[in-house]
């Protein structure tokens with residue numbers, strides 16, 4: 001009996017090389033047209049969109065293609081003077097996700113002092129709950145993604161001591177499942193994106209010894225499909241962003257070599273748009289800025305010679321973390 005595998009056929013897909021210049025152009029022009037349909041539709045995640053573009057261009061050593069001054073001014077306007085949190089764009093409510101994106105951009109631009117850093121720390125601390133978990137914003141949704149955001153933000157601004165770290169670790173470990181993976185809350189299904197958040201969280205807090213690395217790495221390896229692409233959960237289609245979540249987790253656990261790098265590279269390259277530049281989620285689909293960063297990030301983890309080295313925990317260029325003297329725990333086998 002044959003199993004039916006949900007996968008894509010990339011045998012006829014071009015290109016086989018990185019379309020470097022096309023991607024630079026795609027990202028540099030992204031969001032330039034403020035009347036653009038996509039620009040209007042993505043207002044609610046504008047701050048993260050800028051982080052994806054800034055990071056992608058920095059990995060390609062083309063950061064000067066974006067206007068640093070207007071980006072920093074935009075971030076300043078998005079910080080809420082009362083709570084200290086940062087919103088996706090002016091006039092919206094602050095959220096943990098956009099606060100992390102804003103801090104990441106300012107670290108890349110080496111100008112954290114442009115916002116109220118004490119306010120950011122106060123905002124993150126205010127979202128921690130008695131069980132150690134974090135709300136994403138004042139509306140009170142709990143998710144392990146926000147635990148990752150909290151320790152990532154506070155480490156980047158050097159204020160990790162404003163939260164109860166042991167409690168935060170306890171909560172994340174309560175979301176660990178029997179398959180070695182993690183979900184969004186206790187007893188929630190394992191998912192590669194949340195595994196990345198929890199592994200990243202444990203790498204930042206120096207607690208990687210709590211992982212069952214063998215079991216978890218097996219689960220992650222099983223995400224690779226015959227096309228070479230990776231999915232996020234059993235029976236799902238491959239997707240370029242999972243190349244990042246899975247590969248970064250395996251890298252942190254020192255087990256990148258457990259999957260076929262060559263096949264994954266072919267899959268990621270097949271998701272490039274040969275006309276406009278940019279990467280799509282899977283072969284033949286339309287590109288977007290999110291998948292463009294994670295495609296480039298995964299290629300960097302695989303050692304692509306045209307890209308700067310990316311840090312697997314923070315998804316930022318390694319040189320930025322070196323400059324900030326931030327060391328994240330990585331297992332070497």
Ligand SMILES: [Zn+2]
Nearest residue numbers: 239240241281
């Ligand atoms: Zn995706």
